[in-house]
Amino acid sequence: MTPDGNANRRDAVKQPGLWVLLLLTVLGVVGLVALMRTDSGPPARNTLPPSFDYDLSSLAKVDPKWIGYEPTAWFPVAMRVVRGVALGPDGLICVAGDRAIHVLEPDDGRLRRKIALDEAPRCLAADGDLFYVGFENHVAVVDLDGTVSAQWDSRGPDALLTSIAVSQDDVFVADAGTKCVLRYDKSGKMTATLARRDARRNVPALVIPSPYCDVAVGSDGLLRVVNPGRHRIEYFTRRGDYEAPLTWGQSGLAIERFCGCCNPVAIALLADNRVVTAEKGIPRVKVYSAEGRFECVVASPEQLTSTDTMTEETRTAHKLLAVDLAVDRQGRILVLDPAARGVRVFVKKKPHAADDSESGEVNDE
Amino acid sequence: MAENQRKIDRRKFVGDGLRIVGAVGIAGATGFWAGRRAEDDDNLWQIDPHQCVACGNCATHCVLDKSAVVCKHAYAMCGYCNLCTGYFEPDANELTTGAENQLCPTGAIRRTFIEDPYYEYAIDEPLCIGCGKCVKGCTAFGNGSLYLQIDQDRCMHCNECAIAIACPSEAIKRVPAGKPYLPKDQNGGPA
Numbered sequence: 042m043t044p045d046g047n048a049n050r051r052d053a054v055k056q057p058g059l060w061v062l063l064l065l066t067v068l069g070v071v072g073l074v075a076l077m078r079t080d081s082g083p084p085a086r087n088t089l090p091p092s093f094d095y096d097l098s099s100l101a102k103v104d105p106k107w108i109g110y111e112p113t114a115w116f117p118v119a120m121r122v123v124r125g126v127a128l129g130p131d132g133l134i135c136v137a138g139d140r141a142i143h144v145l146e147p148d149d150g151r152l153r154r155k156i157a158l159d160e161a162p163r164c165l166a167a168d169g170d171l172f173y174v175g176f177e178n179h180v181a182v183v184d185l186d187g188t189v190s191a192q193w194d195s196r197g198p199d200a201l202l203t204s205i206a207v208s209q210d211d212v213f214v215a216d217a218g219t220k221c222v223l224r225y226d227k228s229g230k231m232t233a234t235l236a237r238r239d240a241r242r243n244v245p246a247l248v249i250p251s252p253y254c255d256v257a258v259g260s261d262g263l264l265r266v267v268n269p270g271r272h273r274i275e276y277f278t279r280r281g282d283y284e285a286p287l288t289w290g291q292s293g294l295a296i297e298r299f300c301g302c303c304n305p306v307a308i309a310l311l312a313d314n315r316v317v318t319a320e321k322g323i324p325r326v327k328v329y330s331a332e333g334r335f336e337c338v339v340a341s342p343e344q345l346t347s348t349d350t351m352t353e354e355t356r357t358a359h360k361l362l363a364v365d366l367a368v369d370r371q372g373r374i375l376v377l378d379p380a381a382r383g384v385r386v387f388v389k390k391k392p393h394a395a396d397d398s399e400s401g402e403v404n405d406e
Numbered sequence: 407m408a409e410n411q412r413k414i415d416r417r418k419f420v421g422d423g424l425r426i427v428g429a430v431g432i433a434g435a436t437g438f439w440a441g442r443r444a445e446d447d448d449n450l451w452q453i454d455p456h457q458c459v460a461c462g463n464c465a466t467h468c469v470l471d472k473s474a475v476v477c478k479h480a481y482a483m484c485g486y487c488n489l490c491t492g493y494f495e496p497d498a499n500e501l502t503t504g505a506e507n508q509l510c511p512t513g514a515i516r517r518t519f520i521e522d523p524y525y526e527y528a529i530d531e532p533l534c535i536g537c538g539k540c541v542k543g544c545t546a547f548g549n550g551s552l553y554l555q556i557d558q559d560r561c562m563h564c565n566e567c568a569i570a571i572a573c574p575s576e577a578i579k580r581v582p583a584g585k586p587y588l589p590k591d592q593n594g595g596p597a
Contacts, residue, residue, distance in 0.1 A: 063426060067433040074437030093462035093511065093537035097546055100496055248523055250485020251549050270487060270523065292489055294497045301547030302487040322491070322547030 100294055101323045101342035107296055109328065109337025110374060112344060114386035116150025118143055125165040125204075126367045126377040126384060127172070130185065134367075134375060134384055135172065137165035142172060142183070147369065150384065156187040166205035166212075168227075173212055175202035180214060180229070193229040204255040204307075206264070211279065213264055217254040220247040222266055224279070235281040236266050244283045245275070253306035253321070253363055259314040259331075263287070269303035274316060274333065289333025296327070297335035309366035309374070317374055319364040326364065326376055326387075339374050339387050449580040451567045455553035455590040457577035460538035460545065464554060467572035468536070474560040475536030475569065477514070477529045480591040483551035486524040492544030492552045493517055493527055509539050531557070553590045 116134065123138035132147040142156040142165065156172075164175035171190070172183045178200035182191040196202070201218035211232070212225040221237040238246035247254065248270025255267045263284065264277045273290035277283055290305075291298045299305055301322035309317045314331040317339065326339040345364065362379035369375060376385040453464075453475065464475035489501055493515050498507040503517055514533035518526045529552075536554055544552040556578075570578035581588065 063429070067429055070430060071433045071437040071440070074434055075440045093465045093535075093539060095460070095462065095509070095539040095542040097542065248488075250487045270485070300496075302485060302489050302491045303548070 097323070100300075101325075103296065103325065103338055103341035103343075107338045108341060109390055110339040110387040111390050112340070112385055113373075113388050114150060115383055116145055116386070117381075117383040118145070119152075120382060122161070122362070123365075123377055123379055123382050124161075124163050124362075125175075125365045126375055127165045127167045128367050128369050128375070129167045129172070130170050132369055132371075134369075135165060135167055136377060136384065137162040137174060138382075142174070144185070145384070154185075156183060156185075158183070163202055164204050164215075166207050168207040168212075173205045173207060175205050175214060177201060178218075180205065180212070180225070182229070191229050193225065194231075196223070201252055203253055206256045206258045208258040208262070208279075211258075213256050213258065215254040215256045215266070217249045217252050220249055220254075222256055222264070222277070224281075233281055235264065235277050236268075236275065236283075242281070242283065243285065244281070245271070248303070250303045251306075251321075253303070255305070255307045257308050257310050257316075259310055260312070261314060265308060265310070265316065267305055267308055269306065272299040272304060274305075274308065274318075287332075289329075294323070296325075296338065300325075306363040307366045309368045311368055311372060317366050317368060319366050319376070321363040324364055326366065326374065340376055340385065344385070345376070345378055345380070448583055450556075450558055450563065450583050450586050451561060451570060451578055452556050452581040452586060452588055453554050454577045454579055454588055455555070457575050458538070458541070458554055459575045459577070460542035460554065461574055462537055462539070463572040463574070464569050465535050465537040467569040469562060469564060469568050470560065472560075473536040473569070474556050474562070475538075475554050476531045476534040476557045476560075477536065477538070477540055477552055478555045478587075478589070479527065479529050480551045480553065480589065481526075482591045483549045484527065485549050485551075486520060486526060487548060488523040488525055490517070490525065490527055490544070491547035492540035494543075496543075509543055511535070511537060511539070515540060527552075550590070555587055558586045 118136045118138065120138040120143065123136055125137040127135045129135040129144060133153065134145040134147055136143045136145065140158045140161055142158065144153045145151065146153055158174065160176045162174045162176055166173045170185050174181045174183055178197060179195040180193040180202065181189055183189050196216060199218045200216050202214055203217045204215040206213045210226065212227060214223045214225065216223055222235040223231055224233040224235055225231050236244065236247055238244060247268050250270050253269055257265045259265060262279060264279065266275045266277060268275050272292035273288055275283065276287040294300050300320055304320040304322065305318040306321045307319040311317065316329045317326065318329065319326045324342050324345040328336045328339060330336055364379065365377040367375040372389065374387045376387060378385055465473050468474050493509060494501060494507055495509050500507055505513060512533045512535055514530045516528045516530055520526050538554050541552045541554055544550055567578060
């Protein structure tokens with residue numbers, strides 16, 4: 042190598058352009074390494090077809106010919122969580138939820154009064170001017186002014202009271218936690234345990250996978266107990282004898298059956314002991330004859346539309362809330378909608394209107 | 407003199423070379439560090455089960471052919487139903503383990519008899535593709551004890567999660583690496 046050649050290379054090192062090039066190279070290396078570290082995944086999706094959506098909406102369709110009731114009123118309730126509805130004195134509509142009972146006018150749903158409670162109620166029944174309020178593990182008796190006249194003994198940490206029914210002499214309380222129905226007298230003394238598995242008396246076990254178990258007393262004096270895991274309405278005498286021949290209900294998606302794992306979640310009785318049922322999953326309200334023959338639909342899933350938003354922290358489906366029912370003296374069916382937080386009022390369609398919808402003909406009357 | 411300056415000095419040449427290598431090395435290390443910072447190693451992708459709507463996108467939008475999302479089971483919430491709506495097709499012919507009765511497209515749920523009328527359901531995670539059909543059935547009708555989670559051992563930890571983009575309910579979020587899962591029975595239950 043000649044001295045001249047060495048001198049030229051030395052000049053090149055000293056040229057400022059080379060340092061700029063070096064700087065750019067360094068910046069390039071920094072950028073490249075940073076990019077490689079951060080963008081570690083390809084943006085493309087995989088090759089599987091979008092075929093895994095489980096469409097429940099098609100299962101919720103109800104043939105309009107089965108719908109025998111129509112909505113006539115909507116009474117919103119200013120509560121965060123609504124739990125139960127009952128018919129109070131003078132036809133007042135009473136809703137339990139949050140830590141209160143809201144008493145609504147029967148005609149327009151205006152709030153007549155709020156009764157504050159110390160705890161969150163889970164169920165409600167009315168008897169004259171008194172309310173029997175079921176909390177998680179005990180019952181309180183409250184009057185229309187909000188005065189607590191009695192607090193019954195706690196049923197312990199395993200209890201979960203889900204429904205109360207009042208007869209002439211007794212108060213029946215469904216306990217979904219210990220899977221039985223408790224009979225009390227009106228002073229709060231527990232007098233019997235019903236619907237608990239008893240092979241000697243042929244009493245089947247209540248199967249309650251979700252926290253719903255409803256009870257109702259008919260004008261015949263028999264107690265109706267929902268056995269949701271077996272999709273049945275079971276009948277008991279006041280003494281606790283199981284009336285197996287009267288029991289009815291089948292599981293299935295068909296309109297005359299009860300859908301899902303455990304339904305119905307609520308029942309109410311019409312004046313002639315026909316049974317109004319409410320289901321969860323596919324929320325629908327139906328009427329059955331006293332013997333359990335399907336008669337008609339009161340509210341289809343479309344009429345109990347959820348008001349979910351896409352940004353809600355916990356979705357309604359995860360809150361384990363379900364419809365509750367009551368029937369007033371005019372035979373109106375009151376449906377407490379937990380998603381929309383209010384009472385929907387349904388009345389029976391006039392016969393000619395029902396015929397029209399079935400035949401598609403117009404009645405000029 | 408000028409001729410002397412042009413002469414290459416071996417010591418200076420080695421020195422310049424070391425300086426250049428050092429500069430490139432420092433730059434590379436800086437880039438590596440910046441990349442790690444941007445990658446956010448302290449957080450991982452996870453599904454908030456209370457926001458999930460089990461739409462099915464987790465199975466089809468993950469960059470992996472077998473999605474990183476799998477079903478988990480909160481046994482404490484389960485009703486142990488005979489007619490499990492997470493296990494059976496709606497209107498199944500029979501309540502048996504026959505494939506035609508099962509909702510899961512890969513048969514990833516095991517059903518075991520406990521006592522009349524109770525059954526236990528367990529997820530065979532290697533078979534699960536995270537489609538969420540069982541989750542939707544369980545949540546709609548039952549207690550919602552089945553729920554989806556991103557399996558951190560399967561997850562590629564992409565900077566931009568493809569299923570988070572496709573999620574219609576924005577249920578996929580960043581969680582601390584120290585708590586990589588959001589078990590449904592331990593993170594705020596139903597109201």
